[in-house]
Amino acid sequence: MIAAVRGEVMVRRPDHVVIEAGGVGYRLSVSAETLKAVPATGREAFLHAELISREDSLALYGFASEEERDLFVLLVSVSGVGPKVAIAVLSGGSARELLRAIAAGDAKRFQAAPGVGKRTAERIIVELREKVAGELEQDTAVAVAEAGDARALARDGLVNLGYQPLEAEQLLEGLDGGDAEELLAGALRKAGGKA
Secondary structure, X not given: OOOEEEEEEEEEOOOEEEEEEOOEEEEEEOOHHHHHHOOOOOOEEEEEEEEEEOOOOEEEEEEOOHHHHHHHHHHHOOOXXXXXXXXXXXXXXXXXHHHHHHHXXXXXXXXXXXXXXXXXXXXXXXXXXXXXXXXXXXXXXXXXXXXXXXXXXXXXXXXXXXXXXXHHHHHHOOOOOOOHHHHHHHHHHHHOOOO
């Protein structure tokens, strides 16, 4: 199993890159998001990788982050979603944004990807929503604990006002404040569209 490739970028195309590692050129299909992180030809690159084995081929897919690779693995586990469609979906935004879209049930976000119709987009959401929501809530809880008590209190206040935990964290994102009241006021202004 090939889990990662580090080496010199030989070829850089919109849908794939070739990286020479140990005298071997590895062709990795990549999303538009990963391509942004791949340096120019002749420079060293590091990509996480996933090898897909089919009856008639071996295909290697490259990712700028482990989070993107993990989302790729989740996407190809959905019935009717193959590696090419998964790469097209991953080209639609960062892994974090796509995870939030799944958790929020935003089917239109996925329909924008080539090869993804309404049914496929809905299937992605139905099959992955619970897996993704648990992961996002866990990440959110860790982020809140690290940010300190004021942020945690503001988040709890938003939840008590009827916001979902993930929604509350999104409202608090990017806000600066010394105490919970300032953060809560800022989040409520943001929710009302005034910030």
